[in-house]
Amino acid sequence: MDQMKPAGVLAPYAGAPPPAPAWYRWAIDQLPERSIFECDGVPVELLTWGEVGKPGLLFLHGDSAHADWWSYTAPFFADEWRCAAISWSGMGSSGRRPGYTFDAWAREAIAAIDAAALDNGTGTMVVAHSLGGYPALIASAREPRIRGIVSLDSAIIPQDLMAEVPRPKPRPHKVYVSEQEALGRFRFMPPTIGDQHYAVDHIARRGLHEAEGGWTWRFDPEIWRDLESRSGENLADLPRRAQCPLALIVGERSELIRDEIATYMRGIYPEGTPFIGIPDAGHHIMADQPLALIAALRSCFAYWPERTP
Template sequence: MNIETPGWFRTALERRPRQYAMEVDGCRISYRCWGEPERPGIILVHGGAAHAGWWDHIAPLIDSEYRVVAIDMSGHGDSGRRDEYSLQSWAAEIVGVAEHAQLAGSPIVIGHSMGGWASIMAAARYPERISGIVILDAPVADFTPEERAARERTAFGPLRVYPTVTEALARFRTVPDQPNMLPYVVNHVARSSMGAVEGGWTWKFDPGIFRGRRPSPQILKEVRCRVALFRAEHGLITPDIGIEMYELLGRVAPVIEIPLAGHHLMLDQPLLLVTGIRTLLADWQHSVPQTRPKVGTNSA
C-alpha cells in the first residue's frame, strides 16, 4: 500500500539518529540521539509497549539547541529484558542514559503515558539529576490504558509470530484505539515495532512490563524540579484529573492542552505537540521557576 507522506515528515526521518547502548543494573539499554554532544539534554520516554522509534519524527524538530535522546526502556524495543520491571528500574535507566549520552547539565525529561510515570519517578528519586519533566497525557487517577488492557487480558498477551511483515502490520493496534491517526506516522511506528524471530515477525516488547505496581499519586508532591502537564483534548487527563495533578504539584505546573489530539499525541497531532514543546522550552530558557511549597504544606 502506498501512503502519501508530507515533506516535513520525510525530512525528519532523513535525520537519522546515532544508536548507542549501555548497561543499567545488568540490563542492556538501547537509546538513540539527535543533535550535538555537550548541548543541554532532552530525554524522550515512550509509553507502555512502545519504543524509541515513536519519537523519530518528533526529535529532529526539537534538536536545534539540544541533544535529544530517545530511550528504549527495558522490556521494550531493542533493550534487554528483565525478570521483573518497575518504575524505579526505568527511572534508573533514564538517569543512566542521561549520564552516558554526554549531555550538558541535567536534562529535561519528556514522558508519554507510562513513560510519564517513569519520568515522575526519575525526578522524585534523582532530584539533582533532572532539571524538568514534561508529562504527556499520563493520568494519576487510574491505570494507563495499556496496563488496564493487560490486566483485563484484552491485549498484550503472549506474543504471536506472524509469517510476514504484511500480516504483522495488519494486526498493529494502539491501546487505546483512536481515530484520525496519521497513516504515514502509524506505518513508520508499526514497522519499527516488530523484529525478526524464528518463523517470522513479532512485536518488540515483553508482556511482563505490565505486572509491576504503580506508586501513589502522592509521589507528585516529591517532585522538586520544573514540571509541565500536556493534556490531549481527547486523551486520558480529563480536566478533573488535570486539576488534581496541578494541586499535587503545588499549583505551579502549567497545564497545556493539545487540541484535537487523542492519547497518542505523536501519532495524530505531531506538529501541534512539537509547537507546544518548543514554546514551553523557550519559556523555560528565559523564565525563573516558581518556588514550590515544601512537601506536605498548602500553597496559597
C-alpha cells in the same frame, strides 16, 4: 499500550509505507546515532541526535513502545539540544528483566543522562509520554541534573476510579507469517485519532522483529505482570516529590485524562503547573497531532524557568 486487532488502519497499504508529508520525510532522514548502554546489567537501547555540549533533552516513551516513537519529533530540537531517546527494558531493542518496576525504569532514565552525554551543566529536560511519566517523576526526586519534566498525557487516576482502568493481561505474542500481516493488524490502544498513517506505520514497523516462524512484536508481554505491586509506588505522591518544575500536555480528546481526572490531577500537581491541551488529539499525541506537539514543546522550553544554583 498497543495491541493488535483485525482491520488496522495500515491494512489497506498492504505492507507499503503510507504517503507522508515533506516535514516528516525530512525528520526521518535525520538518522540518530544508535547505541546500547547497560543499567543493572541490562542492555538499554539509546538513540541520540545533536551535538554533545548543547543542553540535554531526554525523550521517554510509554507502555509497550520504543525509542523510535520519537524519531520524527526529536530532530526538530537537535539544532539547540543534545537529544536522546531510550527504549525501556522489556521494550524496543532493550534487554528484558525477570520483573519490571517503575523504580528500575527510573534508574535507566538517570543512566541515560551520562550514556547520552546530556549533562552540559545546565540540567537535562525530560519529555515523557504516558507510562514513561512515572519513572520520570521518580527520577526527578533523586537526580538534581533533571531540570524539568513535560509529561504527555500521563494520567494519574484516583483510587476510586482505578477499577475502571483496563490492565493488559500477560500473554504470548502472536507470530505473523509476514511483516505485512503484522502491520495490517496493528492498532493503538486507545485508538489513534486522525489520518497520520505515516506515523502509525513508522511506530508499528520499528516495533516489529523477525522471529521463528515469522514476525512479532518486540516488547516483553510479561511487562505488566505484578508491575504495580512490585513497584510499590503511590503515583499520586510523585508530582509533589519531584525536585524540578513540571508541565503537563494532554490530548483534549484523550480517553485517559477525562475531565474528572484532569481536575484530580490539578490538585496533586504543584500549584502553577501548566496544563496545556492539544486540540483534536487523543492519548497518542505524537501520532494524532505531531506538529502541534512540537510547537507546544518549543513554547514550554522557551519559557521554562532558568535553573538556579
